[in-house]
Amino acid sequence: MDKLPSRGNQSCKGSYQFDGSILLEVKKSFRDVDNVLYDWTDAPSSDYCVWRGITCDNVTFNVVALNLSGLNLDGEISPAIGQLKGLLSIDLRGNRLSGQIPDEIGDCSALKSLDLSFNELYGDIPFSISKLKQLENLIFKNNQLIGPIPSTLSQIPNLKILSLQNNRFSGQIPSVIGLMQALAVLDLSYNMLSGTIPPILGNLTYTEKLYLHCNKLTGSIPAELGNMTKLHYLELNDNLLTGHIPPELGKLTDLFDLNVANNHLEGPIPDNLSSCTNLNSFNVHGNKLNRSVPLAFQKLESMTYLDLSNNRISGYMPSSLGDLEHLLKLDLSNNHLSGPIPQELGQLQNVFLLKLENNNISGDVMSLANCVSLTVLNVSYNNLVGYIPTGNNFSRFSPDSFLGNPGLCGYWLSSSCHAPRPAERDIMRMTENLSEKYIIGYGASSIVYKCVLKNCRPVAIKKLYSHPHCLKEFETELETVGRTTKKKKLDWDTRVRIALGAAQGLAYLHHDCSPRIIHRDVKSSNILLDKDYEAHLTDFGIAKSLCASKTHTSTFLMGTIGYIDPEYARTSRLTEKSDVYSYGIVLLELLTGWKPILTKAANNSVMDTVDPEISETCKDLGEVKKVFQLALLCTKRQPSDRPTMHEVVRVLGSLIPPPEAKMFAPTTTQLAPLQSHKVQCYVDEYANLKTPHLVNCSSISTSDAQLFLKFGEVISQNSV
Incomplete structure (x- = not known):
């Protein structure tokens, strides 16, 4: 048997040299404007196996992956790509490639993933794609592709993701898509598709996400969609759909996002939807729905976003809405609601947006004074009477929020309220008392307004959803943030203390609170530092409690991109380990000084990425490697592989030097000794398992091997 050509022998003939020649041919069709290739x-x-974006098989040296995403490549995709017979993955997303998708790409018979998204490709999808029988992911979103969706795509037996959104596809949805049993994600949104939704799509019993929104679909919503029992997302909004919302959708008990807004639907909202107990977001805005708000909605205890606005809904607001304790946004505006505002709405401690304008609501608004997080309120053009509550809760709202209620009197700023400073008065005047029209964005815990000052300088005004319990302390923290944006150098001990302080805060939320609290937005900007660089975890605007009987909760995805747990993003199942992942990203930032991008890590490459300031101030670089290992553990793909925050606290606590040792250590930034009352004496779960007689003592010494034994190998080639 002939030997395979060696990696270093370029004169050898065979597939190794052959694939290199093909790649150079592929390169000719690109305009490499930034010389990245x-x-x-x-x-x-x-050696082409080490070229940028190339992965080879270790035995045959065939190219198995081509990843040129985000390289600003111009030009076209060469037909020569079809000669790379061993390709398993092609990723060309995020470039500026134009032209048509070459037919020859269908010759890559081993291909499992094809991602050409975020380019400028045009023309039809070539029929040759249907020859890729091993294909699992087909992602062409955000291009300029046209024509009908080929029915031959149904001939790809293992296709799991079909993502064609934001193109110019027209014609009807092929019914044969309903035969693609392996589909987990079907996204045809933002196209020009017409005709009806094929009822046969109800056969897709393994599909988790169905996105058909922003098309020109007509007809009714098929009752058969209620058979898609694995469905998490169902978005049919912004079409031309008619008829009723089928009560069969109540069988979708895993559903947590249902959006049918901006259609021509009529009739009542089905009571059956109350069976969707994981429903987190429900939007029917802009239809012709009538009858009343279902009383059974009180069962939707996970609901955070409820929009029934711009319909013909009548009757009283049910008091059961006050049972939706996790509700953040409630919009019932532009309907035919009557009766008083239920006192129970005052129980909504987390709601920050409440819109009831343009109804026939009567009574007073006093109960809303108890909604302490309320930031956006509009009760205008109703039949409300009585006095507007005084005090800071209502001082944030503009007069427009109460217009059109002749019986409503009073002004929400009493003479005993805190008088605004001149700068505050200017801001309020320039933004018309923070009118809605100046809103430029919503954060995890705040609304951001644009204000142009008298000197023509634009500034952003951040208004917290929850009014601070102690205004002076909050202002002090903001001043601290302002000081520590001045590129202070942070020595190693300072970084460890910051990491430990943040970890202690999370450990308290996860393990010592009842019910447990998941922060959901752990990131570096939500960790404030005082004058001694002690860390304070802040911004609980989207925090969520988790009762003791549950291991997780299904919830609408919230948080900050880059810090969101990928498992949470994929399944929408929230656990404490989601915070652990986000904390791991923060830990990597502390170590590198940069916003981290998770890649494969090996033992011999850890120190290459560490901030040089650490190397200059740390006496034992083994400690740095230990924290790096801890960060990688926190960001493991599987939540069960990540440590608990108790265990994180134990590892970091073992690195804090005693106060007397700190006095003689040269540092860049001087810190006060860690106060004993700040050190939480947590019951370490690992100690409970291995040394139950040593619990409840913060002085326990545990070896590195013991600390990481529970998690297996600390760093491997596929650790993240």
Whole structure:
């Protein structure tokens, strides 16, 4: 049997040399404006298996993956790509490629993933794609593709993700898509598709996400969609759908996002939807729905976003809405509601947006004074009477919020309230008392307004959803944030203390609170530092409690991109380990000084990425590696592989030097000794298992091997 050509022998003939020649042919069709493919060369010493974006099989040296995403490549996709027979993955997303998708791409018979999204490709989807029988992911979103969706795509037996959104596809949805049993994600949104939704889509019993919104679909919503029992997301909004909302959708007990807004639906909201107990977001805005708000909605205890606005809903607001304790946004505006505002709405401690305008609501608004997080309120053009509550809760709302209620009197700023400073008065005047029209964005715990000052300088005004319990302390923290944006150098001990302080805060939320609290937005900007650089975890605007009987909760995805747990993003199942992942990202930031991008890590490459300031101030670089290992553990793909925050606290606590040792250590930033009352004496779960007689003592010494034994190998080639 002939030997395979060696990696270094470029004169050998065979597939190794052959694939290199093909890649150079592929490169010719690209306009490499930033010279990112400079190492793609036919020089004798050039090894294409180490070229940028290339992955080879270790035995055959065939190219198995081509990843050129986000490289600003111009030009077209060369037909020569079809000659790379061993390709398993092609990722060209996020470039500026134009032209048509070459038919020859269908010759890559082993291909499992094809991602050409976020380019400028045009023309039809070639029929040759249907020859890719091993294909699992087909992602062409955000291009300029046209024509009908080929029915031959149904011939790909293992296709799990079909993502064609934001193109110019027209015609009807092929009914044969309903035969693609392996589909987990079907996204045809933001196209020009017409005709009806095929009822046969109800056969897709393994599909988790169905996105058909922003098309020109007509007809009714098929009752058969109620058979898609694995469905988490169902978005049919912004079409031309008619008829009723089928009560069969109540069988979708895993559903947590249902959006049918901006259609021509009529009739009542089905009571059956109350069976969707994981429903987190429900939007029927802009239809012709009538009858009343279902009383059974009180069962939807996970609901955070409820929009029934711009319909013909009548009757009283049910008091059961006050049972939706996690509700953040409630919009019932532009309907035919009557009766008083239920006192129970005052129980909504987390709601920050409440819109009831343009109804026939009577009574007073006093109960809303108890909604302490309320930031956006509009009760205008109703039949309300009585006095507007005084005090800071209502001082944030503009007069427009109460217009059109002749019987409503009073002004929400009493003479005993805190008088605004001149700068505050200018801001309020320039933004018309923070009118809605100046809103430029919603954060996790605040609303951001644009204000142009008298000197023509634009500034952003951040208004917290929850009014601070102690205004002076909050202002002090903001001043601290302002000081620590001045590129202070942080020595190693300072970084460890910051990491430990944040970890102690999370450990308290996860393990010592009843019910447990998941922060949901752990990131570096939500960790404030006092004058001694002690860390304070802040911004609980989207925090969520988790009762003791549950291991997780299904919830609408919230948080900050880059810090969100990928498992939470994929399944929408929230656990404490979601915070642990976000904390791991923060830990990597502390170590590197940069916003981290998770990649494969090996033992011999850890120190290459560490901030040089650490190397200069840390006496034992083994400690740095230990924290790096801890960060990688926190960001493991599987939540069960991540440590608890108790265990994180134990590892970091073992690195804090005693106060007397700190006095003689040269540092860049001087810190006060860690106060004993700040050190939480947590019951370590690992100690409970291995040394139950040593619990409740913060002085326990545990070896590195013991600390990481529970999690298996600390760092491997696929640790993240």
